[in-house]
Every structure is written in C-alpha cells, then in structure tokens.
Amino acid sequence: MRASRTPADIVRKDSQLARLTEQAQALMALDRQFKKLVPANLGEHCRAVLIREGELVLFADNGAVAARLRLMAPGFLPALARTGHVARSVRVRVVLPSITPPRYNRLTVGEAGIAALESAADGLSDPGLAAALRRFARHRRSDGERG
Numbered sequence: 001m002r003a004s005r006t007p008a009d010i011v012r013k014d015s016q017l018a019r020l021t022e023q024a025q026a027l028m029a030l031d032r033q034f035k036k037l038v039p040a041n042l043g044e045h046c047r048a049v050l051i052r053e054g055e056l057v058l059f060a061d062n063g064a065v066a067a068r069l070r071l072m073a074p075g076f077l078p079a080l081a082r083t084g085h086v087a088r089s090v091r092v093r094v095v096l097p098s099i100t101p102p103r104y105n106r107l108t109v110g111e112a113g114i115a116a117l118e119s120a121a122d123g124l125s126d127p128g129l130a131a132a133l134r135r136f137a138r139h140r141r142s143d144g145e146r147g
Contacts, residue, residue: 033083034058037076042068046092056080056087059095066092109140 010017027050034048034056045061046069056077060066073090080087109117114137121133 030085033080033085034076037079038069038072051085051087054086054088056085056090058090058092060092061095061097063094066094109137114141 030051031048035043038046042065045065047059049057049059051057056073058066058069060069069092070090073092077087077090117133117137117140121130121137124130124133
C-alpha cells in the first residue's frame with residue numbers, strides 16, 4: 001500500500017514548487033502588511049501585488065481608490081519599509097474586479113422523473129417530506145411547461 005502524501009510533502013520534494021510557494025507566501029505577507037496601513041474600507045478595494053526594482057505595485061478596483069492610494073503613498077511607504085518591504089515609489093493600476101457570471105440551472109427532470117417523485121411522495125410516512133417532494137415535482141413540471 002502506497003503512503004499518502006500531503007500537499008506539503010509534495011511541495012518540499014519539488015524545489016521549483018517550493019520556490020513558488022515561498023514567493024506566493026511572501027506576496028501574501030506584503031499584501032497583509034499593506035492592508036494594515038490603509039483604512040479598512042479602502043483595503044477592501046485594493047491589493048499590494050509586488051515590489052519590483054524598488055517600485056510597489058498596487059491594484060485598485062476603480063479610479064477613485066487609485067487616486068486615494070496615490071495620495072496616501074508617501075505616508076505608507078516608510079511604514080511598509082519598517083516591516084521589511086522596502087519600496088521607493090508606488091505604481092497604482094486600476095484592475096476591475098472579476099465578476100462571476102450568474103449560474104443558471106440547466107438540469108431538467110423528465111416526465112418519468114416527476115412521476116417517480118410523486119410516487120415516492122405517496123409512499124412516505126413523513127407528511128412534511130412527502131409535501132416537499134410534491135412541491136418539487138410540481139415546480140419541475142411547471143418549469144417544463146415554460147421551457
């Protein structure tokens with residue numbers, strides 16, 4: 001029987017994956033430190049992405065947040081440096097948050113399935129469960145008539 005390996009075991013054995021994990025953790029630490037330095041309502045709409053060649057790159061959800069971050073930058077750069085994240089300048093980019101498209105129920109219950117639900121409801125001793133199954137069958141039947 002093969003011993004199960006945890007994700008941490010896999011990361012430790014693969015040097016490239018270990019390096020990527022370390023970089024990701026460092027970037028998350030940068031963002032956590034940055035969020036401690038900005039007002040909470042502002043922190044919800046921006047994130048510290050990286051420091052490259054002495055430039056702190058921030059992503060903002062909109063132009064108003066970006067403008068406020070640019071105004072605040074001289075104040076939080078020294079505080080961020082005290083936590084080990086040294087940057088001489090700030091670049092703020094507006095990156096719209098991703099919006100998850102609505103999910104639609106594409107599953108259908110055929111007439112045979114609806115009949116089976118109704119039959120199952122008739123054979124139940126629990127009246128609440130039987131009523132719920134009948135409602136579900138009725139709802140599915142009305143969905144079929146619309147579709």
